[in-house]
Amino acid sequence: MKLLLIVGLSLLTNNVVYGDIGQHVLQDKNMPLTKSVAIIGGGASGTSTAFWLSNVFPSDGKIQVVSTIFEQSDYIGGRSTTVPIKDDDSLGTIELGASIFVEANKNLMTAAKKFNLELTQLTGVESARPGLGIWDGKELVFEESGSYWDTIKAVWRYGFTPMKFQRKQKEVVEKFLELYDTDYGFENIAKIVDTLGFNSLFNQSASDYLKKLGVNKRFSNEILQTATRGNYCQDLNTLHGLAV
Ligand SMILES: Cc1cc2nc3c(=O)[nH]c(=O)nc-3n(C[C@H](O)[C@H](O)[C@H](O)COP(=O)(O)OP(=O)(O)OC[C@H]3O[C@@H](n4cnc5c(N)ncnc54)[C@H](O)[C@@H]3O)c2cc1C
Structure with a gap:
């Protein structure tokens, strides 16, 4: 029974x-x-x-x-938002996180396409090219004119470092993309870094890492540090190697 x-x-x-x-x-x-x-x-x-x-x-x-x-805050989207500078609307806004979406960020790009969100051009980029200039606080140390001379001027000033850096960057991004294919999760960032074999990047400053890569100081200071200051409000010697 x-x-x-x-x-x-x-x-x-x-x-x-x-x-x-x-x-x-x-x-x-x-x-x-x-x-x-x-x-x-x-x-x-x-x-x-x-x-x-x-x-x-x-x-x-x-x-x-x-x-x-x-969600601990009262809105959805996490860091993909802007906040008033010093909580004062009159000072304008600053991004908290994702605002420029690249194809490698599959979650955000897929969401933008899936929900028909309009991706706008980065303000000023169109008008800034040609004519990108690097200002060192005293003078324009590099200036694009829109002609083929720009490449020659760039090689003259930075050597072949930009190409070398781009190759390395591509290698790191490709490794990152492997994360989308994993069928398991990660409890914390340290485990992701470990899985990707990026511990050595994580354990040194961006400036030390770039030096070891053979990236010349001028390119680091004028191009890369300009970007890290803009994106993270940090200099290369205060960021870890993975951040660049
Ligand atoms: C300064 C900066 C600039 C960036 N710029 C770009 C960019 O231009 N383009 C780009 O693609 N990416 C950019 N990123 C990266 C991008 O913002 C992140 O990859 C993305 O926001 C990660 O999403 P997430 O959901 O993992 O984390 P988050 O966006 O940080 O979301 C985590 C959420 O979890 C909530 N939370 C945390 N702990 C708890 C808890 N205990 N209980 C309840 N809720 C909790 C938080 O409030 C938050 O809403 C930038 C990052 C930074 C910091």
Whole structure:
């Protein structure tokens, strides 16, 4: 009788084994299995996790997933936002994080396309090219004119460092892209860095790293540091190697 009951129950139920605790969920086979997922943080990572979970497990599917995003602030988007400088609207706004989207940032680019968000040109870029200039505080040390002379001027001033740096940058970005293909998560950034084999970049300043790479000081100071100051408000000697 006991055996019959068990057989009968197992015919009626979804028999899902929860690996870690060796338990079975017993419920009507025709009822969808509902799982709850808690997502901490409503930035690009959290919101795209919720979105893709809802795609993998549609609401009319056999397994239904109810995602709840827990967010400590009162808006969605995390660092992809701007805030008033010194909390004073009259001073303008400053970005907290993502504002320039590159193809390598697949979550943000995919979301922008999927939701038909309009990607605008970086303000001023069109008008800034040709005519990019590097100002060292006293004078314009490099200036583009829009002609083929620009390349010659760049090689004259920075040697072949820009090409060398671009090759290295491509290598690092390609390694980063491997993260999108992993089928497991990471508990913290240190584990990501470890998996990618970037520990050596993480453990030294950007300026030391660039020196070891053979990137000349002038290119580091005038081009790279200009970018890190603009993006992170930091000089190369206060950033770790991975940041460049
Ligand atoms: C200065 C700066 C400039 C950047 N510029 C660019 C750029 O131009 N282009 C680009 O593609 N990327 C840029 N990035 C990177 C980009 O902002 C990040 O890759 C992206 O925001 C990461 O998304 P995320 O969801 O992982 O984290 P976040 O956007 O930081 O979101 C995390 C969310 O989790 C919430 N949270 C944290 N802890 C808890 C908790 N315990 N409980 C509840 N909620 C919690 C936070 O409030 C936040 O909303 C920049 C980053 C910085 C710092």
